[in-house]
Amino acid sequence: GDSVTQMEGPVTLSEEAFLTINCTYTATGYPSLFWYVQYPGEGLQLLLKATKADDKGSNKGFEATYRKETTSFHLEKGSVQVSDSAVYFCALRVASGGSYIPTFGRGTSLIVHP
């Protein structure tokens, strides 16, 4: 079956530090890949996505590149802010020939200190 593995948290950084949250996946078909962010007390918001190999998704200074050869979709940001403190979820969905059910990682909590 499909699966997503992301690094365990919490990840604790100082403001303006570089962020990497690792995400690797296994999929039975050709997946689209996503990063979602969840702020306290809220639902999940789409942060960025990529639909094919070598695509780079980007939004609000965050980036992730779809690496088919390493089955990875690592999230990066060059300079984090306190407001980036949240839980980040990596996800995949195989739409063509798959079950259409999205698969999520367990989430990685990010804490950014001033």
Add this chain to the structure above:
Amino acid sequence: EADIYQTPRYLVIGTGKKITLECSQTMGHDKMYWYQQDPGMELHLIHYSYGVNSTEKGDLSSESTVSRIRTEHFPLTLESARPSHTSQYLCASSDTGKGGNTIYFGEGSWLTVV
């Protein structure tokens, strides 16, 4: 921006009460999902639907039921609430279009059973 709405956002009810959590989306999506999530933790799929009159149970055993009489509406019902049902419930939807197949989430319903 996602057009998916959940009500109520917050609810405190007594043990044994019946409760329905409402979810509506205006995007015309055929796929809809219900997840249960403890704060900041992994998501557990409890129900999903491929379209009108289609409902399936997810990975997590749940004492809830769902219905899909209209495309835009996917309510979740607990016939007899228990303290173990205290959690956040997230509704989501997606379409079957090519590429992307983004999953959109509502803001969540926080249920506390006392």
